[in-house]
Amino acid sequence: MQDSIPLSELKNIGPTVAKRLAEVGVKTVGDLKSVGVANTYKRVRANHPEVTIPVCYYLYSLQGALDGVHWDDLPSEVKAKLLAETSFKD
DSSP states (O other), X not given: OOTTSBGGGSTTOOHHHHHHHXXXXXXXXXXHXXXXXXXXHHHHXXXXXXXXXXXXXXXXXHHHHHHTSOGGGSOHHXXXXXXXXXXXXX
């Protein structure tokens, strides 16, 4: 997957998610790879403390976007690893 592809063009990334990602400087596949899925999720949460940011719509969706799969189709081991990287519980 090319690093220059805008995240808004990927599976799992709707307009609200794309907007919030852009607000924290993550706009392309390359940005997401560079920052990392867990760190990007933490940035979005920190940028919007007034909003509940569900792991399924952000953390899992970001990984699914990179992998080209729906977030719910990620293996449970991948979900557990992502949660561990964020220090959050599902």
